[in-house]
Amino acid sequence: MNKILKLTLILFLVCAITAGVLGVVNEITYQRIEEQQRIKTERAYAAVLASDGYEEVPFDQEAFPTVDLINRCTNGAGYVVTTTFSGAQGSITMAVGVDNDYKCTGISIIKHSETSGLGANAASSSEKGVNWRAQFVGEDENVAITKMGGKIDALAGATITSRSVANATGVAIRAVESLG
């Protein structure tokens, strides 16, 4: 019994030291990680609808469960919506720019875990030399891929990703419309 106690103590000690070291590293990197995430979100916002500042506006969370938050552009250009929805592999987080005529001004994918080479192309800057996300500019709430009767060409081999991105864009525009 003494032996077991000793082993447990040693294991506990090792765990405690490791956890302590990790705590220190976390303390050091924490702010930078937050900062990086903020920069990434900011870049995504600027890419879809440029503004000198953004302020959060309340919306009906019940009606739009996939919408995380809606930001009004302080320069009056429109709104930027952050939305999280499920793609083909896991969840996708995306920023959607919506102008005052409820038209999409662009989309930008912040986080995803889609298949590299297929669905991941939705987030890459160019797929076979074409920016796939550019198709979304000017679309309204009825945006859909060609297979569903819309105008967006789906990514090759990634119909599910393309469809969920198109659907989420439509939902984001509708969420802005609901603000009135």
Added chain:
Amino acid sequence: MLTNIISISLGAILINNFIFSQFLGCCPFLGCSSKVDTATGMGLAVVFVMGLASAICWVIDQFILVPLGLEFLQTLAFILVIASLVQFVEMFLKKSVPSLYSALGIYLPLITTNCAVLGVVLLNVQNDYNFIESVVYGITGGLGFMLAIVLFASVRERVAFSDYPECFEGFPICLVSAGLLALAFMGFSGMQIFA
């Protein structure tokens, strides 16, 4: 809710099969697949451990790590949970269900280093699954693994009798056959769920 669960299950078993599209758990997949019997045993053990690990890790994450702001300890905590879980399951089975123990026993220690188990727990966190979704994802992910390893074992039993260049002996020919299976599984990626 139900549609969500069905789509998670179908996704984990067929569309995003752990082995063929996410490459999680390749080591035991290649190591324990020379016979259909051993493959089935390994598969069952993985389903069991993955389901349990998903449940326990979800509870630990939601009730201990997140409230205390210790998310950075997730990897450490999860691997310790999995390792001790495997130990407990082994002891429990040995005492109370010896028949199951004799069937699964030798595979259990191997599961600790199976990246599918740690992978499923980390993906549960990444995808913000709730308790039920996590458990469903764990079990169906394990079923997907089992499907893959059993299919692959039956292929390997046949490959053993075929002619191939000498330098492909052993692992290379397995990897090539696995690649062809992955190609077949790619057919599921176009599948639409509740379109």
Added chain:
Amino acid sequence: MNIKKQFTEGLITNNPVLVQLIGMCATMAITTTLFNGVGMGLSVLIILTCCNVVVSAIRKIIPNEIRLAIFVVIIAGFVTIVDLLLQAYIPALSDALGVFIPLIVVNCIIIGRAEAFCQKNTVGASFFDGIFQGLGYTLVLIVMCVFRELLGSGRFGGGLIDIVNGFRFTLDGTGSGIQIFPEDFGASILTLPFGGFITLGLLIAIMQYALKKSAKKKEAAAKAEKEAEEVC
């Protein structure tokens, strides 16, 4: 155990992926661009070296019964440190590799080396073992990446090399790489899971062929020597 021997063992004759056949999940999963491959390889190299040093340093004071548990804790610690540092300083890499960074914990290379090598060897030897085994792993990843990326999308050095604004290395993964031939001619299937399995299969086959050939050569040389002796 001299350094030169360790070098050839790590890189070729006892290469972790091609000969020991361990740590294959990540090898097949992330080798789609050079950026991923180099990033993953270097992360593993750093973690492996650190773990090797720590494990061999405390090898005499850890009780045998719980050594595996302690190894796992140490490895998980280093992996989390690297994970946090990547998130803070190279977020693009952290995004690209995703769940495969924390999964280094269960990468058999690291626990395998701790168990097979560092338990019995000095800190110095373990340090070099970590470096060379890590280099061997990185080398395989790079070969896989170059092969899959070139034939899959006609590119070289995606994410890592940028030639649009003059030749430079991009550490944020934004470089578009060097387009060797148009992407349309690439067999994009190679960048999919299928390509991962096939490429690794071919690489191991080539390795087995080479090792067998050199073994035969040695055998023949030994035989010739023996015959010469007999003639004398």
